[in-house]
Amino acid sequence: MIFLDGIPISKWGLQIQQEHDHPAVPELRRKAMIIPGMDGEWDFGSESGPKPFNFPLGFIEYDKNEKQRRINEFVAFLLDPYGRPREMKLSFDYEQDKYYRVKIANGFTPRRIHGFAFFDLPLIASKPRKNFMVPSDEIVMESDIPILSDLLWDTGFSDRKITSPQSFEIINNGTVVILFSFQMEGSGDNVSFSANGKTMTFKNFANKSLEITDNYVVKVNGISDLTISNGIFLELLPGTNQITVSGSNLNLTISESLTYQYV
Known part of the structure; x- marks a missing residue:
């Protein structure tokens, strides 16, 4: 069927x-x-x-x-x-x-x-590429996801508070490379995200909402604005990826939303 x-x-x-x-x-x-x-x-x-x-x-x-x-x-x-x-x-x-x-x-x-x-x-x-039925931020224990799905539940972070430079892990449950898509709210100076040899930087911003999508779009308060970043997008390899956040005056809340893809 x-x-x-x-x-x-x-x-x-x-x-x-x-x-x-x-x-x-x-x-x-x-x-x-x-x-x-x-x-x-x-x-x-x-x-x-x-x-x-x-x-x-x-x-x-x-x-x-x-x-x-x-x-x-x-x-x-x-x-x-x-x-x-x-x-x-x-x-x-x-x-x-x-x-x-x-x-x-x-x-x-x-x-x-x-x-x-x-x-x-x-x-x-x-x-x-095949897409997983729901994005990663909707994968919770109550999700109506077939039991045969081969994925790890603890895939990354949601509503993580970032107030100082740090590193954390994100899991790509798919079998192909995908872009790191996430939402970020708050303030920060010289904010950068690094993973797998690439670094995405942002201009200083205060009390703004940023969205980085999986189709190479950056939105600031809901409006497309690529000028706030250096235009480099991070890639997540299949499996575990280490993300490093740096900058000063950090007061950020970050949540990822990944669409796993498969060959």
């Missing part, structure tokens, strides 16, 4: 064939150069491309008017009010704690025979 925005496709009476494709690895873009006189090629590495999906779906309906109505309803779900493909969460019943962000990739044409309709649903995840 597949789910779109948490809704099982059976809501539209659709069923997926037991044999379907779920790519384990996204498309790979190899960067190589052939040099005359050299055997093989010069390998510059590879980059991940999008991850395509193609699901063979079908449903049973003998009334031709009702068959068209159900197709129309499903198509309307896939598109936004302007008729453009909209982003949805795609998840599977065999991995309920993770999801992809997908859009419909191409049009499709239902094949109609008496009592049945069949079509292949093409979806594309422009960002090919």
